[in-house]
Amino acid sequence: MDRTVAIIGAVVLAAVVAGGAVWVYQNGRNNQFAQCSSSTVASGAAAIGGPFELVREDGETVTDQDVFTKPTLLYFGYTFCPDVCPLDNTRNAEALDMIQSDGYDAQMAFITIDPERDTVEQVADFTSYIHDDMIGLTGSPEQVKAASQAYKTYYKKEENGDPEYYLVDHSTFTYLVLPEVGFVEFFKRDDSPQSIRETVECYADAAGYGSS
Structure with missing residues (x-):
């Protein structure tokens, strides 16, 4: 991935997140999740997230409400990604295993940014x-x-690349989305499975999706 583009993308998202966080604090909705935030976001920032309509892997057309029925770790990537996507999602899967072992009903979701091949x-x-x-x-x-x-993500297909084996540059954040609440938190590539586990469980408890 082009490091300059990645840095610019991170700065842009940080600015958006900061703006959303200000809105949240002013609106007084931060109290519910204040103890859980590991970033500048205290609760579902209005600037990030929203409705969508996509095609699920079983061929069914679904909306965001169909997808986010439980706490969800959401990632935007593509299946032909040679390194970043498999590593990030494997890390998220490790975190999810821990979360589920602790008795929480949670899941992962993957939205491709390469519909041409995916x-x-x-x-x-x-x-x-x-x-x-x-x-x-x-x-x-x-x-x-x-x-x-x-979700304010960035992606760009490689120009003049091989028509079959091209790469797609993209942002690499993982989003935590809660049912009826929406986006509440994001995780960076250097966040560990354990830190993700702790943060997700904190938000799940605060939202009333505690362990069974």
Whole structure:
């Protein structure tokens, strides 16, 4: 991934997150999750997240409400990604195993930013390899773009690349989304499975999705 683009993307997202956090604090909604925040976001920042319509790995067209039925670790990437996507999602899967072992009902979701190659079959193969409780989502270029814009993610197809084996530069944040609440937190690449576990469980407890 181009480091300059990645840094710029991180700065842009940080600015958006900061703006959203200000809105949250002014609106007084931070109290519920204040003790859980590991970033500048205290609660569902209005600037990040929103409705989308995509195609699930089983071929069914679904909305965000169909997907986020439990605390969800959401990642935007692509199945042909040679390194970052498998590593990040394997890390998230390790965190999810810990969370589920602690009795929490949680899941992962993967939205491709490469709908040209990522068919429902391709996405299903990828998610089944990563984790049993991982939902794969694809769609038309327009549907994918709308979902990406809702979560303020960045992606760009490699110019003049091989038409079959091209790369896609993209942001690498993992988002925590709660049912009926929306986006509440994001995780960076250097966050450990243990820190993700602790943060997700804190938010789940605060939102009333405690362990069984």
